Amino acid sequence: MPDVTPAWQFASDNVSGICPEAWQSLEEANRDCVPSYGDDAWTERAADLLRETFETDCEVFFVFNGTAANSLALAACCQSYHSILCHELSHVETDECGAPEFFSNGTKLLLLPGANGKITPEGIETIARRRTDIHFPKPRVVSLTQTTEAGTVYSPGELLGIAHATRKLDLRLQMDGSRLANAVASLGVNPREVTWQAGVDVLCFGGSKNGLPLGEAVIFFDRALADEFEYRCKQAGQLASKMRFLSAPWIGLLENGAWLRHAAHANAMAALLEGRLRALPGVEFLFPREANGLFIRLPELVIAALRVRGWKFYTFIGSGGCRFMCSWATQPEDVEALATDIARAL
Numbered sequence: 001m002p003d004v005t006p007a008w009q010f011a012s013d014n015v016s017g018i019c020p021e022a023w024q025s026l027e028e029a030n031r032d033c034v035p036s037y038g039d040d041a042w043t044e045r046a047a048d049l050l051r052e053t054f055e056t057d058c059e060v061f062f063v064f065n066g067t068a069a070n071s072l073a074l075a076a077c078c079q080s081y082h083s084i085l086c087h088e089l090s091h092v093e094t095d096e097c098g099a100p101e102f103f104s105n106g107t108k109l110l111l112l113p114g115a116n117g118k119i120t121p122e123g124i125e126t127i128a129r130r131r132t133d134i135h136f137p138k139p140r141v142v143s144l145t146q147t148t149e150a151g152t153v154y155s156p157g158e159l160l161g162i163a164h165a166t167r168k169l170d171l172r173l174q175m176d177g178s179r180l181a182n183a184v185a186s187l188g189v190n191p192r193e194v195t196w197q198a199g200v201d202v203l204c205f206g207g208s209k210n211g212l213p214l215g216e217a218v219i220f221f222d223r224a225l226a227d228e229f230e231y232r233c234k235q236a237g238q239l240a241s242k243m244r245f246l247s248a249p250w251i252g253l254l255e256n257g258a259w260l261r262h263a264a265h266a267n268a269m270a271a272l273l274e275g276r277l278r279a280l281p282g283v284e285f286l287f288p289r290e291a292n293g294l295f296i297r298l299p300e301l302v303i304a305a306l307r308v309r310g311w312k313f314y315t316f317i318g319s320g321g322c323r324f325m326c327s328w329a330t331q332p333e334d335v336e337a338l339a340t341d342i343a344r345a346l
């Protein structure tokens with residue numbers, strides 16, 4: 001057994017293991033033989049639970065990861081001559097190796113600036129109206145991330161503003177919800193209020209970072225967009241033959257609200273870390289802490305000292321910028337240990 005040191009705890013929320021609820025469903029799904037390729041009762045139950053969670057009759061597909069979910073969902077909204085409007089820090093732009101463009105056969109990403117990782121209705125209008133001639137890729141879909149890549153959360157009002165702009169411009173709205181659970185827990189809203197009731201046509205709902213072994217759900221609230229999506233999944237290598245092992249863990253996660261409890265716990269751990277660090281001089285907060293991630297600027301010497309102590313964390317946010325993510329598995333002792341080491345290093 002490899003030694004899983006707590007030093008990895010804060011590198012990402014996907015370093016965590018499988019939560020007990022998902023593990024139990026997986027174990028139960030392993031007891032007998034069932035039909036393959038998703039024609040099984042586990043997959044049906046998981047999809048039904050997602051419909052219950054969002055309180056609407058949506059189309060549901062299970063894929064292996066977020067890159068596939070985003071790329072295929074966006075491809076379903078676009079023709080190759082269209083464009084996708086997204087934040088310049090968005091995962092679809094910075095972390096998917098061109099997969100959204102690849103799976104949509106060349107659809108172009110148009111980048112929007114915006115404070116705290118958020119796009120705005122004004123930003124959407126500016127880009128969408130900049131060119132309307134045949135020489136420019138026609139804007140077709142807006143992609144936004146909830147919780148954002150900066151760890152911030154769009155309020156229901158902000159989402160409605162964006163939805164209003166997209167409707168006015170005849171654009172579709174896709175949500176990268178790899179951390180939607182953390183946003184729902186943070187806002188204390190009903191999931192439907194920040195998804196289809198806020199104008200989202202297709203949602204990529206994250207499971208991997210919230211306690212699943214792996215997997216994300218692509219949820220079409222606009223069911224017409226899901227037409228032939230199963231072929232897209234199959235062609236992209238995203239149709240699991242033993243689908244129940246991708247779908248069943250969702251049952252444990254959703255059935256008794258574990259998804260929200262785990263997300264709230266992750267948020268609380270980040271809040272605890274924030275509280276410890278607010279008390280220290282020399283820590284600059286880069287974005288408001290609204291969910292399970294904390295973004296701070298530390299002196300380079302402090303970063304080096306933390307690395308020597310074995311802490312793993314990402315510093316892709318520019319000079320001195322450090323990201324610390326908490327997950328369902330993060331424990332208060334881990335937070336205390338990190339905070340203590342940061343205080344010492346300062």
Ligand SMILES: *Cc1c(COP(=O)(O)O)cnc(C)c1O
Pocket residue numbers: 064065066067068091092145148149176178208209
């Ligand atoms: C983690 C993450 C994803 C999913 O990434 P994969 O590695 O492809 O599963 C998507 N969007 C955001 C914002 C993420 O942080």
